[in-house]
Amino acid sequence: MDYFLTEEQRLLQEIAYEVTREWIRPVRAQLDEAEEFPTRLLKILAKTDLFGVCVPEEYGGLGGGVFENCLVVEQLARGCVGVATSFAASGLGAYPILLFGSEELKKKYLPDIASGKRLAAFALTEPGAGSDVSAIRTRAVKSGDEYIITGTKQWITNGGEADVYSVFAITDPTKGPRGASCFVVEKGDPGFSFGKKEVKLGIRASATRELIFDECRIPRDRLIGREGMGFIIAMKTFDKSRPGIGALGVGLAQEALDIAAEYARKRVQFGKSIISFQAIQHKLADMATKVEAARALVYSVARYLDAEPKDASKYAAMSKIFASDVAVEVALEAVQILGGYGYMRDYPVEKLLRDAKILQIYEGTNEIQRNIIGQELNKEYGKKKETIL
């Protein structure tokens, strides 16, 4: 379907897809098998300018928004969600600086993140704080001109590989969620080290690692925003990033559909290509319908969010849930259409299925997304006047 993109938006898609076609697809199975971080591919991506897609032009980026980011990551996800996640996580790590950082922090970090010279990461999750963000224990204590950070972060995408980390820590334990703050920590800061790298079901090219802060000292001006803003920073970041997870789902589902449809046209059973059987046609029809519906929702939400609305969280959550669920459903059907071949590592669809599952889990589980939508609906209907929409 034509989404009436501008010339610039089309070009973003084209360039991202070229990287998928020429560089990512040929090596995705190998990266998955070896659990190898795609350093070379990220260097290639750095040369396309795409790392700067949603960084303002004054900081060396392309000045796009949530929508442009979605267009790019969708195309990369057609290649490999492991690679696309490593790419997107750098944007996620940059968002706190971009949205709430001081002019000095923006000038210091954004140009290098936009050029792909330095990779960023977002560090919120802890062993005891997943969906319950308010349970984070990592502490940051002010000492003269420094903050001293102590604690452990878990399952951090790009952990160990990134150079710049947006790290959430409690500055005032008496204030609950309002006692959290966000800091920029650099690889190499004293007291900052990396723990074990996780072995995962899918997105195995991406690096997921523990971050250890053992009295890590950072200059005071690395605080993003003000003390106590950590929770707001995290939520506003997710409002911007969640449609991107939806877009990863759309790209993955598109790839699964493409592979399944091509296979069904070539695979002959009972003397006919299997696409001539209604059972297969109906599966493909449902898959194609879901992909298009997911894309339409993600694009609409992304465009809406770029207008800075007040009810961003609800729609961001919707786009994330719907498209990630579609990704799992469509990948599962693709495996079914390829049958025995689909289950084997010789074909790419089993990887798509393994990769799809994380989309329902990371950046807020789909259950948490439904909570956000539900709470928002409760509020809206509590004060609802009759409206057209």
Next chain:
Amino acid sequence: MHIVVCLKQVPESQNVRIDPKTNTLIRQGVASVLNPFDYFALEAALTIKDERLDTKVTAITMGPPQAKEVLMDALSRGADDAILISHRAFAGADTWATSFTLAAAIRRLEPVDLIVCGKQAIDGDTAQVGPELATILNRPYATYVKSFEFVDDSHLKITRQTDEGVAVWRLPLPALVTVLKDVGEPRPRSYRATLRARRYEIPVWGPEELGVDEDSVGLKGSYTQVVRIFSPERKKDRIMLRGSVEEMVDELYYWLKEQRVPGL
């Protein structure tokens, strides 16, 4: 630093057929692409530009109007400027006439510190244009370059592949190099460069702009002419040797002897 990269548009090799009646390449319906080796020439130039920010890279090609596409490609990957050398008079050029014409263009682009070419084009496969161009421009050159680095602002240290191994040379600039794929993986298009390329008007230079006589270029300026092109006949005679190495060597020895190969 000013670097000129010479590019060539060639037929997509997998689809090339030879008309058995006329013995010429069938070009109709065959897509044209950038000569694969020229991607490495461009990459070599852009790598220098990455490191030496004052570098300007100019891509040039000689060919019909549609050869503009390879220049667009070069601009989209980061070349600063592009020149299309195109005119009816240039048609039918052999390697000498091509080099002569490119040399005239490069003289107009002076000062040029370095000229980079791919090791050869996959259609003609002569590997002559690079060395000829350097000779006409009276510059030192190195062919089959695998890697290079700057010794100082006016010298390159290059490593070139030879039949025997590798040779390391110190090359004074201005110079010309033809490069192998070892110089680096060709980069993708960049967003900013592609957007700029789409708005870039590629100048077209003919004999007048180059200040050359129409009789000294194209077919008229060529010392060689292609008389006939043909696909070599495929010979199907073959023998398959089996068994241990000793047995195969024995069998081969007696077979060669039967063929009355001298010395056996």
